[in-house]
Amino acid sequence: MxxxxxxxxxxxxxxxxxxxxxxxxxxxxxxxxxxxxxxxxxxxxxxxxxxxxxxxxxxxxxxxxxxxxxxxxxxxxxxxxxxxxxxxxxxxxxxxxxxxxxxxxxxxxxxxxxxxxxxxxxxxxxxxxxxxxxxxxxxxxxxxxxxxxxxxxxxxxxxxxxxxxxxxxxxxxxxxxxxxxxxxxxxxxxxxxxxxxxxxxxxxxxxxxxxxxxxxxxxxxxxxxxxxxxxxxxxxxxxxACGAIGAGILSEGKTMCSIGTSGVILSYEQRKELKLDGRVHFFNHGEQDAFYTMGVTLAAGHSLTWFKETFAKDLSFDELLQDIHLIPAGSGGILFTPYISGERTPHPDADIRGSLIGLDAGHTLSHAARAVLEGITFSLRESLEIMRQSGKEITEIVAIGGGSLNETWLQMQADIFEAPVVKLENEQGPAMGAAMLAAYGCGWFSSLRACAEAFIRPARVYSPNPQQVEEYQGLFSLYQQVYGLTYELNRQLTVYRR
CATH class of the missing domain: 3.30.420.40 (ATPase, nucleotide binding domain)
Structure with missing residues (x-):
């Protein structure tokens, strides 16, 4: 062996x-x-x-x-x-x-x-x-x-x-x-x-x-x-780049959604002269002569951690999220923007801060928890939209990190991203990608793609639900307005941040 x-x-x-x-x-x-x-x-x-x-x-x-x-x-x-x-x-x-x-x-x-x-x-x-x-x-x-x-x-x-x-x-x-x-x-x-x-x-x-x-x-x-x-x-x-390799993002249309402290949308790219005007990152891939585009949400998983530690400190993450599947799309009229540490894509803004809008006395902890997940996912979709506007077709999205651990969140990603979301059987992220580079370098495979075909195994695919997709299209439109509507308020509030 x-x-x-x-x-x-x-x-x-x-x-x-x-x-x-x-x-x-x-x-x-x-x-x-x-x-x-x-x-x-x-x-x-x-x-x-x-x-x-x-x-x-x-x-x-x-x-x-x-x-x-x-x-x-x-x-x-x-x-x-x-x-x-x-x-x-x-x-x-x-x-x-x-x-x-x-x-x-x-x-x-x-x-x-x-x-x-x-x-x-x-x-x-x-x-x-x-x-x-x-x-x-x-x-x-x-x-x-x-x-x-x-x-x-x-x-x-x-x-x-x-x-x-x-x-x-x-x-x-x-x-x-x-x-x-x-x-x-x-x-x-x-x-x-x-x-x-x-x-x-x-x-x-x-x-x-x-x-x-x-x-x-x-x-x-x-x-x-x-x-x-x-x-x-x-x-x-x-x-x-290694996370992309470890998720099999090695051909056109393949995209990765990685949710850790921050959140990343990363898509394989072969077009050398792609013009993105700096709206998302454009980096060299670990595969020779390939590139990837990448958008970043600064506080993805961090937003969920902040919410739990602030409002449900005694609950585990599983306990916090156990009833979110009972809450309909839109969380009963709550919108959350995950700008608690500023934002990177599409708003490179260190001063903007998060919002939790639409709360009323009938809302529960589960409503707010689902709203946090929806807000994180809406933010990541903004990166996807920039890539789609460049002419890229997103055929599937591989979920890795904390966003791949909850089935309701995985289905939510498929509905909001309007693309199939793949959960992997054995997700090791960048460490897997590093090991695959060694395997390819040792000559075990003729290409990184061949290595990915042998090593990466899908466990389940979450397909978009047409009814939920339609619901989220309207909510996403509202979400996109929040940054502009709160921009000046946040600038004025900076003097009170002590």
Missing amino acids: KYVIGIDLGTSAVKTVLLSKEGNIVCEQAQPYPLSRPEAGWSEQNPEDWVQQTLSSLCQLMETSNVNPEDVEGISFSGQMHGLVLIDANGRVIRPAILWNDTRTTEQCRRIEKTLGDKLLTIACNRALEGFTLPKLLWVKEHEPELLEQASLFLLPKDFLRYRLTGNLAMDYSDAAGTLLLDVRNKCWSSEIAEAFDLPMSLCPTLVEAFEQTGTLLPTVAEFTKLLPETKVFAGGADN
Whole structure:
């Protein structure tokens, strides 16, 4: 029996999975690490924590599974996007990593827009948002210039981890696309963008494909993890790209709905010259010469968690949602907008805040809970609409994450999205995608699509209910009005947020 390992380097923990050649999860482990918030809006981590916890997780994976190390052929990675890791000429970390959810760089984003103008979308294909890497580099250049002068290279989180496991430095295209320094369509670093901000091109690492081998394990790493030094290590990809691979989003019409803390609508794209004007993200896929479009709801699952912790703290999620199937579409006239942390798509607005509109004395907790789910799903549909307006046909949507755990919510997604929604038999998200990159890299399959056909198994398909679809069309139209009607109110309320 042969195996591969997928490593998913998340924001709060690292997850490792051992996958057999038949696509079965044999074993999985996870190890947490802390998040530091030294100032309001800042979000940092110590990259060495990623390394130590990954080594620990790999060691536990091998001990628990009891597989022969000779049978583990390859390892690959999925990683949290955008985080800035600076290393010196000796490969040492210069400062804590600045993460994707760090919001200190608003001023730098405006500077990028002013300096580059239309060239930003032409070259990098994305708007300047606080989460991206270039604004973080500019913040360090402005506030910690002595540290940037020491820097030999910038890396993204999973690339630093892979470097510490192999000694080799590289970055794949799917992760590089989230830096704002990559010429996305031409798959090369943009000297025009770097020179506009006086950043040396030498800071940018070598670019590779997500499935490309980037070394083997260092002897000390192999000894600690109980793996062999000759174990092949592959580049891996951005967490969303790997999530797409792990959900089989590898051909036209295939789309993914991932609901975790945030929510993502991601659709496979082959059209290189697609014009989206920055309304949704346009990134390189983990599959060679393919792309994906992606819209983001900042507080998807987070909205549901907030609602439960605020209004039903003593209930489990299952208890909170157990009666929502008894509530008709529209939740008895309640609309919820999930803007509790601002919004990303289609409104890149850090100041907008959520609304719960239409409450009356006859409403129950179940009415409000269903309204929260509907609002999250309406927000995600807004991303789908942008993609459809570009000419894309959405043939099916694969649900992963927390949104795939409740049958009523899955049917709601099919009705609101107006497309079949697929629940997978064994959903492992980005970790599965990372393992699939290793399986393909090892030569188990002729393509990632062939790997997906063998590894990914649908459990159930939820088809749109025509009557519910019609009901939700009217409700969605109302939902789309809430942002504009509450925009100015939220601006005036910002002075009271303390």
